[in-house]
Amino acid sequence: MFGFIIAYIDPAFAGMLLQIILAVAVVGGTMVFAMKRKARTLLKGKATNDNVEPVAVDKTVSEDGVVDALAE
Numbered sequence: 001m002f003g004f005i006i007a008y009i010d011p012a013f014a015g016m017l018l019q020i021i022l023a024v025a026v027v028g029g030t031m032v033f034a035m036k037r038k039a040r041t042l043l044k045g046k047a048t049n050d051n052v053e054p055v056a057v058d059k060t061v062s063e064d065g066v067v068d069a070l071a072e
């Protein structure tokens with residue numbers, strides 16, 4: 001008639017097609033996010049401890065977590 005065919009799409013098939021499209025989009029987005037994070041860590045280089053200040057040790061707590069109230 002007009003040079004194209006209008007086809008009937010079953011609603012169940014349209015729902016399944018929509019789920020497939022959404023699944024591909026989610027998996028693709030997750031892959032891009034994961035690859036971007038991996039590339040950033042690879043290109044970042046190794047961290048150095050030159051600018052890290054030493055942590056002060058609390059003398060009032062023993063190794064097993066008991067607080068010494070009479071310390072200092």
